[in-house]
Amino acid sequence: MRAKAFQVLATCANKTSALTIYRSKGGCFKLKTNNSICRRMNNLCRLRHPLETGGILIGHYTQKLDCAVVVAATGSPLDSKRSTRSFQRGIRHLQRLLDLYWATGEYYLGEWHYHSSGTTTPSHEDLIEMQKIARSPEMNCPIPLLLIVGGDSLNGFSLGSFVLSTSGRRLIEMKSKATLA
Numbered sequence: 001m002r003a004k005a006f007q008v009l010a011t012c013a014n015k016t017s018a019l020t021i022y023r024s025k026g027g028c029f030k031l032k033t034n035n036s037i038c039r040r041m042n043n044l045c046r047l048r049h050p051l052e053t054g055g056i057l058i059g060h061y062t063q064k065l066d067c068a069v070v071v072a073a074t075g076s077p078l079d080s081k082r083s084t085r086s087f088q089r090g091i092r093h094l095q096r097l098l099d100l101y102w103a104t105g106e107y108y109l110g111e112w113h114y115h116s117s118g119t120t121t122p123s124h125e126d127l128i129e130m131q132k133i134a135r136s137p138e139m140n141c142p143i144p145l146l147l148i149v150g151g152d153s154l155n156g157f158s159l160g161s162f163v164l165s166t167s168g169r170r171l172i173e174m175k176s177k178a179t180l181a
């Protein structure tokens, strides 16, 4: 299950890697992901630095619908636009990849991107982007997730984990104690 145009960072096939759970205050929203996905996101950021980069998150919700399980994150499609201050994800070959995952019960959950040498705090543009995704009938993702990698190889990378509130007005942070190596 691998598109030729870009790298799929990791899937749940890697069961040996530890999991990290991110929780919102009060525990309404949870996100679980394989640590190898986070490590590989860091590697991709290291590779693209000082440019920003990113991709999409693929996975499913638990039966109780209280936890998003991210099983894969993609690298950036070839038609993405990268600069040191912004990243516009392209779409090339993504639908084909999503169709393959759909057949196994996994689907689009949201986005991830790199704030090159920056913090993991979402920008106003990030909020607008998530609101657009939530409203888009084609995306079929009313509560999108957003992972932001901050920092750089010199100072270390860190990961911010967010979900759009059900009102769509703000991004809610989900915290864990994990700091990415």
Ligand SMILES: [Zn+2]
Binding pocket: 113, 115, 122, 123, 126, 148
């Ligand atoms: Zn951002």
